[in-house]
Amino acid sequence: MRRRVHPVSDIREVAAFEMSASDGAVLSFISPASNVLSSDEDEVWHSFRLAPVTLHIDLGMNRRVRWVCLLPSMKPSTAIVRHSLTLWDYNKQTTHVYNGPATDRKWIRLELNDRASSIDITTTHSPSWVSWRQIKVFESM
Numbered sequence: 001m002r003r004r005v006h007p008v009s010d011i012r013e014v015a016a017f018e019m020s021a022s023d024g025a026v027l028s029f030i031s032p033a034s035n036v037l038s039s040d041e042d043e044v045w046h047s048f049r050l051a052p053v054t055l056h057i058d059l060g061m062n063r064r065v066r067w068v069c070l071l072p073s074m075k076p077s078t079a080i081v082r083h084s085l086t087l088w089d090y091n092k093q094t095t096h097v098y099n100g101p102a103t104d105r106k107w108i109r110l111e112l113n114d115r116a117s118s119i120d121i122t123t124t125h126s127p128s129w130v131s132w133r134q135i136k137v138f139e140s141m
Contacts, residue, residue, distance in 0.1 A: 010140055011141070018059070031131075036134055037134075037135065041105065050126070051123045054123075062117045063139040064113070065116050065139055067138040068109075068119065068138075069107050070121070072132060072133065074102060074126075080101055080125070081101075082124045082125035083122065085120070085121055087119050088117060088118045088120070089114070
């Protein structure tokens with residue numbers, strides 16, 4: 001598989017096959033967490049729960065995470081939300097918070113510069129059940 005590299009820097013998208021996603025939900029067989037790593041925006045991961053809800057992304061190895069891009073699936077289609085991203089670097093953790101507007105099928109991009117081997121994405125405020133269309137992670141080479 002060909003790796004995508006950002007044209008003006010050393011940033012590349014981490015390929016979906018290098019990561020895994022889990023949620024610990026009882027209904028995972030209906031809507032598996034791995035749907036967020038699919039290239040198909042219509043393969044939605046749905047938590048079937050209201051916030052707070054956490055989705056765990058295992059990056060497969062320790063990486064320098066530069067961006068995390070989140071594509072929500074929302075009804076109502078626009079709302080103010082709060083997402084907390086906790087990046088785990090072995091026993092050390094760093095947390096970043098997005099608190100602002102979100103729209104169905106519109107990307108939220110968080111710029112980071114932290115080492116991590118996994119990411120917990122926790123939605124702490126949302127007007128509806130928590131669900132994601134896609135999640136993309138970009139790293140520095």
